[in-house]
Amino acid sequence: MIKNSDFKICFSVMTVLTFLVGLFQSWGIALSMLNLCLISAVMAMGVNIQWGFAGLINFGVMGFLAIGGLATVLISVPPVPEAWSAGGIGILVSGLFLLAVVFSVLIINKKLPNYKYKNYFIFFIIILSIPLLKFIAGPSISKIESINAATSGFLGGANLPIIFSWFVGAVLCALVAFVVGKVCLGLRSDYLAISTLLVSGIIITIVKHEEWLSRGVKNVIGLKRPVPYEVDLQNSEWFIKLVEFLNSSKLSNVLDFDDRASLLNQLVISSSGVFVKLCFSLIFLAVVLIILYFSEKALNSPWGRMMRAIRDNEEAAKAMGKNVVKQHLFIFMLGSAIIGFAGAMLVTYDGLFTPSSYQPLRYTFLIWVMVLLGGTGNNYGAILGGFVVWFIWIQSAPFALLVINIFTSHLDETNYIKEHLLNSVPYFRYLMMGLGLLLVMRYRPKGLLPEKIIKN
Amino acid sequence: MDFLNSIILLTNFIIVPGITYGSQLALGAIGVTLIYGVLRFANFAYGDLMAFGTMIVILVTWFLQSKGITFGLLPTALLALPVGILLTIVVSLFFDKAVFEYYRNKKSDPVTFIVVSLGIMFVLNAVVRIIIGPNDINFMDGHKFIMKAREFKQMTGLNEGLALKSTQVITLITTIITCSILFYFLNKTKTGKSMRAYSNNEDLALLSGIDPKKIVLLTWIIVSILATIAGTLYGLDKSFKPFTYFNNLLPIFAATIVGGIGNPLGAFYGGFLIAFSEIGLTYAYKKFFKYIMPEGLEPSTLIQFISTDYKFAISFAILIVVLIFRPNGIFKGKVI
Numbered sequence: 001m002i003k004n005s006d007f008k009i010c011f012s013v014m015t016v017l018t019f020l021v022g023l024f025q026s027w028g029i030a031l032s033m034l035n036l037c038l039i040s041a042v043m044a045m046g047v048n049i050q051w052g053f054a055g056l057i058n059f060g061v062m063g064f065l066a067i068g069g070l071a072t073v074l075i076s077v078p079p080v081p082e083a084w085s086a087g088g089i090g091i092l093v094s095g096l097f098l099l100a101v102v103f104s105v106l107i108i109n110k111k112l113p114n115y116k117y118k119n120y121f122i123f124f125i126i127i128l129s130i131p132l133l134k135f136i137a138g139p140s141i142s143k144i145e146s147i148n149a150a151t152s153g154f155l156g157g158a159n160l161p162i163i164f165s166w167f168v169g170a171v172l173c174a175l176v177a178f179v180v181g182k183v184c185l186g187l188r189s190d191y192l193a194i195s196t197l198l199v200s201g202i203i204i205t206i207v208k209h210e211e212w213l214s215r216g217v218k219n220v221i222g223l224k225r226p227v228p229y230e231v232d233l234q235n236s237e238w239f240i241k242l243v244e245f246l247n248s249s250k251l252s253n254v255l256d257f258d259d260r261a262s263l264l265n266q267l268v269i270s271s272s273g274v275f276v277k278l279c280f281s282l283i284f285l286a287v288v289l290i291i292l293y294f295s296e297k298a299l300n301s302p303w304g305r306m307m308r309a310i311r312d313n314e315e316a317a318k319a320m321g322k323n324v325v326k327q328h329l330f331i332f333m334l335g336s337a338i339i340g341f342a343g344a345m346l347v348t349y350d351g352l353f354t355p356s357s358y359q360p361l362r363y364t365f366l367i368w369v370m371v372l373l374g375g376t377g378n379n380y381g382a383i384l385g386g387f388v389v390w391f392i393w394i395q396s397a398p399f400a401l402l403v404i405n406i407f408t409s410h411l412d413e414t415n416y417i418k419e420h421l422l423n424s425v426p427y428f429r430y431l432m433m434g435l436g437l438l439l440v441m442r443y444r445p446k447g448l449l450p451e452k453i454i455k456n
Numbered sequence: 457m458d459f460l461n462s463i464i465l466l467t468n469f470i471i472v473p474g475i476t477y478g479s480q481l482a483l484g485a486i487g488v489t490l491i492y493g494v495l496r497f498a499n500f501a502y503g504d505l506m507a508f509g510t511m512i513v514i515l516v517t518w519f520l521q522s523k524g525i526t527f528g529l530l531p532t533a534l535l536a537l538p539v540g541i542l543l544t545i546v547v548s549l550f551f552d553k554a555v556f557e558y559y560r561n562k563k564s565d566p567v568t569f570i571v572v573s574l575g576i577m578f579v580l581n582a583v584v585r586i587i588i589g590p591n592d593i594n595f596m597d598g599h600k601f602i603m604k605a606r607e608f609k610q611m612t613g614l615n616e617g618l619a620l621k622s623t624q625v626i627t628l629i630t631t632i633i634t635c636s637i638l639f640y641f642l643n644k645t646k647t648g649k650s651m652r653a654y655s656n657n658e659d660l661a662l663l664s665g666i667d668p669k670k671i672v673l674l675t676w677i678i679v680s681i682l683a684t685i686a687g688t689l690y691g692l693d694k695s696f697k698p699f700t701y702f703n704n705l706l707p708i709f710a711a712t713i714v715g716g717i718g719n720p721l722g723a724f725y726g727g728f729l730i731a732f733s734e735i736g737l738t739y740a741y742k743k744f745f746k747y748i749m750p751e752g753l754e755p756s757t758l759i760q761f762i763s764t765d766y767k768f769a770i771s772f773a774i775l776i777v778v779l780i781f782r783p784n785g786i787f788k789g790k791v792i
Contacts, residue, residue, distance in 0.1 A: 123777065130761065131762075134762070183780060189565075189566060190566045190567070194713065197706065198709070198710065201768060202769045206769075361578075361581065365578070369574075424585060424587075427582050427585035430578045430581045430585070431579060431582035431583070434576065435575075437571070438572060438579070
């Protein structure tokens with residue numbers, strides 16, 4: 001793996017970008033950029049497994065990210081006992097009802113394979129179950145949502161360590177992907193793109209409006225962390241000693257005792273933030289490397305060869321006796337699970353879950369730009385794409401500011417056009433993304449790091 | 457038992473808004489379906505093309521208003537519409553020349569087209585936000601109401617009012633005119649027939665001496681006209697916000713596929729189907745049943761199939777149901 005030139009390109013670009021930002025802006029910014037780059041790299045690898053390995057076009061990334069985010073809430077937040085006693089039974093009963101509906105649909109599907117009106121029958125059951133479900137769950141939902149509406153108003157979670165939720169998010173996503181895949185995967189590529197986009201819209205609507213589950217638009221803040229808090233660090237003996245040791249040359253230049261103490265205090269405060277981000281970076285880097293390792297293994301295994309064969313010629317693979325439908329479903333679940341994992345990571349890093357922030361442009365199409373720009377079918381390409389695209393996404397606003405200032409330097413400060421342009425600086429990132437995508441698709445259609453053709 | 461009131465109630469809250477929203481979706485869906493039929497890809501940049509056209513219309517409207525020119529009782533935006541259409545055509549043709557033509561000549565697969573349309577979507581998104589900003593803009597002027605609910609009540613003496621906004625009537629009339637011209641063009645004129653022939657079978661159309669460049673040019677022109685009109689009507693009726701236009705792409709896609717992708721008449725019906733189910737399934741029928749049920753049997757709940765939060769989700773669910781039962785759409789697609 002280390003000998004691979006793609007590996008070197010990928011990680012040297014990442015190091016250089018981080019160091020450049022660290023030197024020219026600040027280490028805090030550099031590390032938070034690095035962390036989001038790493039999370040983006042995981043998302044891009046998830047999409048790459050579906051699109052690059054198997055040729056499945058999944059525009060539902062946003063939905064799976066939101067499910068991963070929901071998992072952090074369901075796992076790490078302490079439960080709300082009042083809400084459980086008020087409406088827990090109602091929710092459990094409606095959950096059982098939902099299960100019954102699902103099972104009856106499955107049984108009908110299995111027992112009546114050739115019945116002419118089977119599909120209409122299933123459709124009828126589902127349509128009927130929605131108002132019934134609302135009737136059963138409605139009173140408990142309104143009870144739960146009325147308890148401490150300003151601070152809780154939801155059932156809460158399981159109060160487990162948040163790292164655990166990353167795996168739960170992945171499993172939840174795989175389950176949802178199973179259902180979505182069963183329904184949509186038979187469709188042609190462009191229909192699949194549209195229907196997955198719409199499914200992710202449905203998922204976001206549910207997460208946004210089922211307040212008893214996720215607090216919806218009221219957001220969940222103050223989630224747990226897998227790393228220490230800044231405040232705890234600032235009060236711990238070893239951390240202060242560490243900062244003192246690292247900055248001993250800087251500190252020894254200051255002679256006055258009081259000045260030295262206040263400088264040390266400042267350094268402790270600023271480096272506690274950096275330290276926390278560094279801890280996150282190490283965890284995320286480990287995740288990226290582990291997923292990369294397994295992904296590369298899988299790509300080079302007989303299974304990976306079969307996936308590429310299915311992607312390149314479905315008919316031929318079918319003729320060779322490969323179960324295309326099953327493999328498609330499996331890889332769709334696998335990729336979605338990785339996306340869900342990344343979604344949980346993202347929410348953990350942000351420390352808050354805001355369902356209304358999930359928008360297709362940022363959470364679906366940007367990830368797709370990463371994969372397409374980096375190189376489809378190449379894991380390193382996906383990681384590189386995650387880095388480069390996120391770097392451009394973050395840095396295009398300062399860059400646009402610079403360009404505008406150069407071109408309008410002859411204009412007056414209060415000039416209308418200049419003011420207007422300066423106000424719209426944040427939107428230049430969309431322009432950069434669009435132009436970048438169009439240029440790459442035209443001149444390097446296989447991405448920056450194209451797929452390696454493995455000759456056996 | 458009060459049938460008259462119940463009918464007025466439904467007309468006010470379901471039929472009139474449904475027809476308006478349906479017309480807007482139908483115009484958009486016909487555009488998407490034409491691109492799909494002739495150019496053979498799903499254009500994700502369509503919502504932003506609508507936003508671009510509307511933005512031009514708004515800018516021209518502001519210019520006209522600053523010069524003191526208005527359209528009397530009608531909104532000034534209707535005067536600005538031709539300029540908006542013209543510039544949208546220019547932009548569409550520019551993107552076609554700069555981007556799509558290359559892939560068309562290479563005969564790329566539909567997914568590549570979708571991806572480059574994503575690129576154009578990003579670019580148009582940025583252009584619209586940079587020029588006019590991301591905020592809500594209300595550019596409706598002229599006479600707001602044709603009939604207010606209170607006036608209707610006084611006029612007829614009924615309990616329920618029927619409000620009729622002028623934008624709703626304008627939307628309906630514009631849609632009828634646009635669609636009649638479009639369907640006349642597609643079904644009766646030689647150019648329209650050649651367009652349908654090209655969509656049906658490219659090779660045979662080429663053999664019959666149909667110039668593909670002309671067909672593509674014509675398609676982009678028609679599509680830009682439809683996008684600008686649909687966008688402006690939506691903006692007049694509600695308000696203009698770039699993000700909403702991007703979101704409207706999803707019900708438009710739903711309408712297109714439900715009606716059978718590549719089939720303009722299907723897209724037309726699909727738009728109305730989506731609009732009416734969105735509005736009809738999220739409306740609380742409590743009051744309606746209060747009027748038609750005998751006394752003492754009034755319902756205590758809202759009688760609402762699903763809450764209004766799930767308005768968009770309904771169109772998506774309809775689409776998925778249609779994809780499972782009739783993948784080619786309710787009205788067989790593929791041919792325009």
